[in-house]
Amino acid sequence: MTETPLDAQTRIELEAAAFRHLIQHLDENKQVQNIDLMNLAGFCRNCLSKWYKAAAEDKGIEIDYEEAREIIYRMPYSDWKTRYQK
Numbered sequence: 343m344t345e346t347p348l349d350a351q352t353r354i355e356l357e358a359a360a361f362r363h364l365i366q367h368l369d370e371n372k373q374v375q376n377i378d379l380m381n382l383a384g385f386c387r388n389c390l391s392k393w394y395k396a397a398a399e400d401k402g403i404e405i406d407y408e409e410a411r412e413i414i415y416r417m418p419y420s421d422w423k424t425r426y427q428k
Contacts, residue, residue: 365390369416372426390414 348356368374368387376386388411395410411419 365414365416368414372422375428387411387414 376388379386380389391407391410391414394413395405395407398405398410408419415422
């Protein structure tokens with residue numbers, strides 16, 4: 343397989359698609375607890391929320407941590423915690 347050089351926009355689109363797939367995968371596997379993710383991978387859903395917030399701020403977009411969490415958890419964090427956190 344030969345490497346095809348990617349232009350910046352294509353790379354961004356592929357990274358965004360991979361990120362959306364990760365969020366979908368985490369949403370479909372709610373039984374995986376954040377502590378499990380931290381222990382195995384060194385990051386969790388809350389880390390993703392913080393990174394999302396930081397990326398928005400880098401672009402001059404105001405977003406609070408709870409808004410970022412809702413994007414990552416696909417619901418308010420308090421609801422996710424009540425329903426799924428063990």
